[in-house]
Amino acid sequence: MKKRSEVEHSSSDKLTIERLMGLGGQSARKSHYPELVAKLEELEEERNRYKSIFEHAQHGIFQARLDSGLVAANPALARICGYTDPQQLCRRVESFASGLLFDPHEYPLLLGKLKLYGKLFGYETRLLRQDGSAVDVSLNVLLKDDGQGSLMEAFVADITERKKAQDKLKKLNEELEQRVEDRTRELVSLNQQLVSEINERSSIEQALKEARDAAEQANKSKDKYLAAASHDLLQPLNAARLLVSTLQERELAEENNHLVERIHMALEGAEELLSDLLDISRLDQNAVQPDLTSIPLDYLFRMLQVEFQPVAEQRSVSLRVLSSGLNIYSDTRLLMRVLRNFLSNAFRYTPAGRVVLGARRRGDHLELQVWDTGPGIAEDKLEDIFREFQQIDHHYQTGRKGVGLGLAIVERIAGMLDHPIRVSSTPGKGTMFSVSVPISSEPVQPILQPQQMPQQDLSGRTVLVIDNEQDILVSMQALLEQWHCEVCMAIDPAEAIENYLSKGVKPQLILADYHLNNDATGVEAIDQVRRYAGYDIPAAIITADRSPEGRKLFRERQLPVLNKPVKPGKLRALISHLLQPPQQVAE
Structure with a gap:
């Protein structure tokens, strides 16, 4: 007979379990029954959800006993293995080793790894399809014990496409390796040919080296060559130009005057072409270095007015110059070259009307403008005019036809000086060329302004000409004697x-040439003559040298310069200016 305490204890445990299971008294069972039903429904929903996942999964899923066939499989695995439904697959596969694996001999290896690790991930193998073919798959396998024995659960991914891609890539790699091998053989063959060629050329290496050294030397001396070419080629042109000018001033028969004028125009064309070719070559070779300084604009414009006023009168075109009291910062010679080209084109293409040289202030720059009332330029031609040997033909073009290099040189000079140029034109009304120059605030020493004056009588004036070229001496003598000067000639x-x-x-x-014999210079010649004479004889340099060093020297020595070929009008104006009596300064 049990003790009372044991009875009470047993009764207490029974009540606790019944309460937990909801199977207590009548009232307890009634109160927990809805919860039990809800739990059962929830479990059923969960089972159905897993069943749906199992049946609709993209990858194959199966369970299999190690010693028998498949326990369960989903439709995805059936599709992978070529069966219509999982039941057909499970019926046909009696053993995983012989019915599902394409190679039965692989089963011991797979089973050994599975028993060793308990699971396999990403294990690649091939499964047997219904038609006897193989399908490449990747397995994730778990081995567990469900109380009835060892159970293998696996997820199967069809990797056929990936295998095809890998095979294709492998094939491409093999083809690439073959191509690399073929190319390597070709390169080896080419290298052998190159070695053969190098061996064949070894006999001329010394000649190539000498040619290279000669080319380098020629490149180093290009500036000297250009200077020498400029001097040597312009010398005979200068002599011919002076002789023709002498003939022009003589009274000749009408037919002879016509011939002399034609010779003059031919020489002038050859001179311009040669000068332009030399200039553009020097600019392209960076052989011209700007000499920037402050320049009074009035001086610059006055120089141009003196030079072009006779041209305007000859062609019955009005020339108007509108200057200002400002100073600009530029290279005098190069800027004059730009403006002189603008003015020459304006007069050449303006048969009647006017040409205006002026300046407009644009902030801290001055835009130097040349306007004409010529025929104008079509808009589609504005860019072409700056190309080499490009010019616009007009039937009303006056004077000698140009060679088409002037504006190309202007563009290079403007780029070197960083002076932007601009052109605008209205066909039938005229054209405007301009160059923008910075304004200078630096003080400038007063410069004697050139005066436009009637030709001065040079009769009896004694002029000493020093030049090492006999043709130049003869030409200068003929021209100066034409002006009734007393001419002394010396080399x-x-x-x-x-x-x-x-x-x-x-x-x-x-009047002394700059380059004389034995490396002597005209500056030295002037100094020697002045020392012997004992007084400061007015002097000027006549030269084809346009180097920055020469210009700097002439400016320091305050020697006027005329560049060869010499224009007779400029020569006479310079002589008249130098032979003027000193100006008296009012006190």
């Missing part, structure tokens, strides 16, 4: 002193 200062100064001749003016 160097020693000859001038011996033949003239030592015999009491007192030159009133010296």
Whole structure:
């Protein structure tokens, strides 16, 4: 007979379990029954959800006993293996080793790894399809014990496409390797050919080296060559130009005057072409270096007015110059080259009307403008005019036809000076060319303004000409004697002193070439003659040298310069200016 305490304890445990299971008293069972039903429904929904996932999964899923066939499989696995439904698959596969694996001999290896690790992930193998073919798959396998024995659960992914891609890639790699091998053989063959060629050329290596050294030397001396070419080629043109100018001033028969004028135009064309070719070559070779300084604009414009006023009168075109009191910062010679080209084109293409040279302020720059009332330029031609050997033909073009290099040189000079140029035109009304120049605030020493004056009588004036070219001496003598000057000719200062100064001749003016024999210069010749004469004889340099060093030297020595070929009008104006009596300064 149990003790009372044991009875009470047993009764207490029974009540607790019944309460937990909801199977207590009548009232307890009634109160927990809805919860039990809800739990059962929830479990059923969960089972159905897993069943749906199992049946609609993209990858194959199966369970299999190690010693028998498939326990369960989903439709995805049936599709992978070529069966219509999972039941057909499970019926046909009696053993995983022999019915599902394509290679039964692989089963011991798979089973050994599975028993060792308990699971396999990403295990690639091939499964047997219903038609006897193989399908490449990747398995994720778990091995567990469900109380009835070892159970294998697996997820199966069809990797056929991936295998095809891998095979294709492998094939491409093999083809690439073959191509690399073929190319390597070709390169080896080419290298052998190159070695053969190198061996064949070894005999001329020394000649190539000498040619290269000669080319480098020629490149280093290009500036000297250009300077020498400029001097040597312009010298005969200068002599011919002076002789033709002498003939032009003589009274000749009408038919002879016509011939002389044609010769003059031909020489002028050859001179311009040669000068332009040399200039554009020097600009392209960076052989021209700008000499920037402050320039009074009035001086610049006055120089251009003196030069072009006779041209305007000859062609019955009005020339108007509108200057200002400002100073600009530029290279005098190069800027004059730009403006001179603008003015020359304006007069060349303006048969009647006017040409205006002026300046407009644009902030801290001045835009120097040349306007004409010529025929104008079509808009589609505005860019072409700056190309080499490009020019616009007009039937009303006056004067000698150009060679089409002027504006190409202008564009290069403007780029070198960083002076933007601009052109605008209205066909039938005229054209405007301009160059923008920075304004200078630096003080400028007063410059004697060139005066436009009637031609001065040079009769009896003694002019000493020093030049090492005999043709130049003869030409200068003919022209100066045409102006009734007393001409003394010498090839160097020693000859001038011996033949003239030592015999009491007192030159009133010296015109000296810059490059003389034995590397002597005209500046040195002027100094020697002045020292022997004992007084400061007015002098000027006539040269084909356009180097920055030469211009700097002439400016420092305050020697006026005329570049060869010399224009007779400029020469006479310079002589007249130098032979003027000194100006008296009012006190």
